Amino acid sequence: MPTKSTDKKIYLASKSPRRRELLRQIGVDFELLALRSDPARGVDVSEDVHPGEAPHDYVARVAREKGAFAWNILLMRRQPLRPVLSADTTVTIDGEILGKPASPAEAMAMLERLSGRTHQVLTAVAVHGMDVAEQFTQVSNVRFATLTPAQIRAYCATPEPYDKAGGYGIQGPAAIFIEHIEGSHSGIMGLPLFETATLLRKAGFPV
Numbered sequence: 001m002p003t004k005s006t007d008k009k010i011y012l013a014s015k016s017p018r019r020r021e022l023l024r025q026i027g028v029d030f031e032l033l034a035l036r037s038d039p040a041r042g043v044d045v046s047e048d049v050h051p052g053e054a055p056h057d058y059v060a061r062v063a064r065e066k067g068a069f070a071w072n073i074l075l076m077r078r079q080p081l082r083p084v085l086s087a088d089t090t091v092t093i094d095g096e097i098l099g100k101p102a103s104p105a106e107a108m109a110m111l112e113r114l115s116g117r118t119h120q121v122l123t124a125v126a127v128h129g130m131d132v133a134e135q136f137t138q139v140s141n142v143r144f145a146t147l148t149p150a151q152i153r154a155y156c157a158t159p160e161p162y163d164k165a166g167g168y169g170i171q172g173p174a175a176i177f178i179e180h181i182e183g184s185h186s187g188i189m190g191l192p193l194f195e196t197a198t199l200l201r202k203a204g205f206p207v
Contacts, residue, residue, distance in 0.1 A: 013070035063124035091166025129203035140183025
C-alpha cells in the first residue's frame with residue numbers, strides 16, 4: 001500500500017519552468033513528477049484537440065487527465081501520497097486554439113493574427129489528493145499592440161516563440177507587445193496563483 005506523506009510537499013506534474021518559479025514565489029515546496037511529452041518516444045497524456053472540442057473544454061480536459069495519470073503513477077509505484085498539481089495553458093482567438101508553433105512561419109502567422117487584437121489565455125489547474133479531485137479554469141484577456149513586420153521577424157528569429165502556446169510568453173521579451181491585460185498575470189504565465197492556492201487548501205495543503 002502507498003503511504004500517506006507527512007512532509008509539506010506536493011507533486012508537480014509539469015515540466016514548465018515557469019510553473020516551478022510561480023510555486024516557489026508562494027512558498028510551495030514540490031517534487032517534479034514529469035510526464036512524457038515527446039511524440040517520438042510516446043506521450044503519457046495526449047494534448048491533441050478532439051474534433052469539435054471548445055478551447056475551455058480542451059484545456060480543462062488536458063489538465064484533468066495529466067493529474068489523474070500522475071496520481072495513478074504514485075499508486076502504482078507505491079510512492080508517498082501528496083497532492084498532485086497539474087495544469088495546462090492554451091491561447092485562443094476567434095474560438096480557435098493556437099498551440100505551440102513548430103516553425104518560424106507558424107510563429108509569424110500567429111503573431112500577425114494576434115497583432116492589434118485581444119485574445120484569451122486559458123489556464124486550467126487541477127489538484128488530485130487523497131479525498132479530493134478539484135479543478136478550475138482561469139481566463140484572461142490580453143490585448144496586443146499593432147506589431148510591425150520587422151518586430152515579428154526579429155522576435156521569431158529568437159528561441160522565444162517555440163515552446164509556448166500562442167507563440168509568446170508574457171514573462172519574456174514579448175511583454176513589450178502587450179498593451180493591456182484583464183485577468184491574472186500569473187495565469188497568463190501558466191499558473192494562476194490565487195486559484196492554485198485555493199485548490200491546494202481544499203486538498204489539505206496549507207498555503
